[in-house]
Amino acid sequence: MLRTHTCGELRLADAxxxxxxxxxxxxxRDKGSVLWIDMRDRYGITQLIFEEGKIxxxxxxxxxxxxxxxxxxxxxxxVERLSKNDKIPTGEVEVRVMKLEVLNASKLPxxxxxxxxxxxxxxxxxxxxxxxxxxxxxxSLQLRHKMAQQTRTFLDDQxxxxxxxxxxxxxxxxxxxxxxxxxxxxxxxxxxxxxxxxTFKQLLMVSGFDRYYQIVKCFRDEDLRxxxxxEFTQIDCEMAFITxxxxxxxxxxxxxxxxxxxxxxxxxxxxxxxxxxxxxQYGSDKPDTRFDMKFVEITPxxxxxxxxxxxxxxxxxxxxxxxxxxxxxxxxDELTEFVKRPQVGAKGLVYIQYRADGSIKSSxxxxxxxxxxxxxxxxxxANPGDLIFxxxxxxxxxxxxxxxxxxxxxxxxxxRDKQKFAALWVVDFPLLEWSEDTKRYHAMHHPFTSPKPExxxxxxxxPGKVRAxxxxxxxxxxxxxxxxxxxxxxxxxxxxxxxxxFTQEEAKKQFGFLxxxxxxxxxxxxxxxFGFDRLCSLFGxxxxxxxxxxxPKNNAGRDVMIDTPSAISDEQLKELGLIIKK
Ligand code: ASP
Numbered sequence: 001m002l003r004t005h006t007c008g009e010l011r012l013a014d015a016x017x018x019x020x021x022x023x024x025x026x027x028x029r030d031k032g033s034v035l036w037i038d039m040r041d042r043y044g045i046t047q048l049i050f051e052e053g054k055i056x057x058x059x060x061x062x063x064x065x066x067x068x069x070x071x072x073x074x075x076x077x078x079v080e081r082l083s084k085n086d087k088i089p090t091g092e093v094e095v096r097v098m099k100l101e102v103l104n105a106s107k108l109p110x111x112x113x114x115x116x117x118x119x120x121x122x123x124x125x126x127x128x129x130x131x132x133x134x135x136x137x138x139x140s141l142q143l144r145h146k147m148a149q150q151t152r153t154f155l156d157d158q159x160x161x162x163x164x165x166x167x168x169x170x171x172x173x174x175x176x177x178x179x180x181x182x183x184x185x186x187x188x189x190x191x192x193x194x195x196x197x198x199t200f201k202q203l204l205m206v207s208g209f210d211r212y213y214q215i216v217k218c219f220r221d222e223d224l225r226x227x228x229x230x231e232f233t234q235i236d237c238e239m240a241f242i243t244x245x246x247x248x249x250x251x252x253x254x255x256x257x258x259x260x261x262x263x264x265x266x267x268x269x270x271x272x273x274x275x276x277x278x279x280x281q282y283g284s285d286k287p288d289t290r291f292d293m294k295f296v297e298i299t300p301x302x303x304x305x306x307x308x309x310x311x312x313x314x315x316x317x318x319x320x321x322x323x324x325x326x327x328x329x330x331x332x333d334e335l336t337e338f339v340k341r342p343q344v345g346a347k348g349l350v351y352i353q354y355r356a357d358g359s360i361k362s363s364x365x366x367x368x369x370x371x372x373x374x375x376x377x378x379x380x381x382a383n384p385g386d387l388i389f390x391x392x393x394x395x396x397x398x399x400x401x402x403x404x405x406x407x408x409x410x411x412x413x414x415x416r417d418k419q420k421f422a423a424l425w426v427v428d429f430p431l432l433e434w435s436e437d438t439k440r441y442h443a444m445h446h447p448f449t450s451p452k453p454e455x456x457x458x459x460x461x462x463p464g465k466v467r468a469x470x471x472x473x474x475x476x477x478x479x480x481x482x483x484x485x486x487x488x489x490x491x492x493x494x495x496x497x498x499x500x501x502f503t504q505e506e507a508k509k510q511f512g513f514l515x516x517x518x519x520x521x522x523x524x525x526x527x528x529x530f531g532f533d534r535l536c537s538l539f540g541x542x543x544x545x546x547x548x549x550x551x552p553k554n555n556a557g558r559d560v561m562i563d564t565p566s567a568i569s570d571e572q573l574k575e576l577g578l579i580i581k582k
Contacts, residue, residue: 137547166194272424335408
């Protein structure tokens with residue numbers, strides 16, 4: 001080996017040892033007669049000292065000639081430092097160098113390799129291999145590694161078997177577009193990259209594998225959005241002979257295990273909430289339950305007073321911002337601006353200040369008397385000092401808008417501490433979702449999800465009301481995982497495809513293999529998949545998933561380092577049958 005120790009290893013107890021180290025030049029401080037080099041590898045930083053009079057002048061000269069990010073190897077003796085640095089574990093020692101060899105020179109890096117770099121996003125992505133030398137990025141990937149290890153440990157203990165499923169497959173509907181790969185040997189035919197291994201993991205249940213998992217790449221050609229990656233990783237799982245309750249308990253166990261073993265956190269009990277309550281109380285199917293601020297509906301109390309906005313509204317609903325009654329005009333205006341932004345899309349915001357002295361001031365004083373407002377305030381269980389915000393309009397839209405305001409206020413009031421974790425199961429999702437675009441129902445989760453048996457009768461009469469045995473895990477307002485109990489018989493699966501608008505032939509062509517498998521003894525089964533990148537970023541307390549992926553795509557779906565997507569040669573196109581002649 002080119003080294004006896006790493007750059008993070010030496011301590012006072014190693015004093016007087018002769019050592020060989022190898023690594024990168026982080027920094028050089030030249031005081032004329034003394035010169036120090038900070039030498040870095042993934043384990044840490046060790047200070048090297050070169051002192052005039054104590055070493056050959058050529059060695060001092062050689063040290064002076066190395067630049068940032070040079071790869072060097074040194075031999076020397078560990079000594080106690082005169083001025084110690086208690087910020088790093090090696091801070092009590094330095095190495096008096098006797099021999100220095102440059103293993104490789106380096107061009108000046110385009111940004112500083114420091115925790116706080118001067119490099120912008122695009123530059124860091126173009127030179128991602130340099131960015132990965134920085135502590136915060138490396139630590140994020142180390143966290144990811146640990147998460148993967150602990151996931152495997154837990155699932156292995158629970159007798160899950162890791163099975164790899166193919167990457168060149170045929171379309172699986174998870175609601176996004178497929179990435180496709182043209183076949184060279186079968187012109188005009190294409191593979192699709194998996195949006196998830198959904199059908200394969202179900203087939204593994206038919207095969208009797210009983211408990212499957214895979215930490216697996218999935219591909220979805222969705223519209224670009226900040227922080228969305230066209231390829232991402234899931235912890236994908238499936239179990240046979242289970243009920244929904246078993247799945248919730250098993251995977252609550254996984255999440256708990258990860259918090260315990262990766263972050264030394266005992267996660268409080270994972271609460272459960274049904275979809276309807278989540279929508280009604282938080283306006284979201286992924287509520288951030290680190291804080292309360294639940295919705296209160298007061299629609300009937302607002303009617304008959306000629307305030308047009310409320311008079312015509314299907315829903316009048318609000319939140320209580322505890323202790324915010326003294327907000328200034330300017331602060332309230334800011335919040336009004338916030339809800340009016342196109343991303344939120346509300347028309348306005350009504351407020352009621354319940355001041356500390358018990359007086360009430362509101363933006364609707366003209367329409368409602370103090371006594372009437374008092375009744376509203378009671379509905380909110382508000383106390384003097386509180387500030388109530390109300391929004392009105394079509395129910396679903398208004399809830400969504402108020403949910404944005406709730407999160408914004410939660411942030412402002414410091415309720416969304418990244419080091420605090422609140423996990424939640426959202427259960428009883430609707431089976432189907434109406435699409436205005438296509439004017440028909442789509443599977444909310446995917447077409448293999450089982451309706452609740454007691455709701456099947458509603459499929460023909462009121463499809464929107466049918467609930468599914470489907471669940472999501474939400475942590476801090478982020479959906480980290482989701483799954484369902486599956487259909488496991490041909491007749492029900494066929495019926496589901498009918499309801500989703502597939503003709504018998506289409507269903508057979510796309511999913512005939514699965515329906516046929518259901519006729520060969522398919523056990524009852526269900527599963528879940530966790531978004532692994534997102535879970536890692538959540539554990540890392542970060543906003544973005546990007547630094548938890550070694551080589552991510554940018555927000556335009558490009559890898560700017562290898563420069564892809566990119567054109568391919570006419571030769572290749574011809575071979576693939578994608579151009580006929582040229
Ligand atoms: N395949 C689903 C997904 O990717 C997860 C599941 O149902 O297990 O969301």
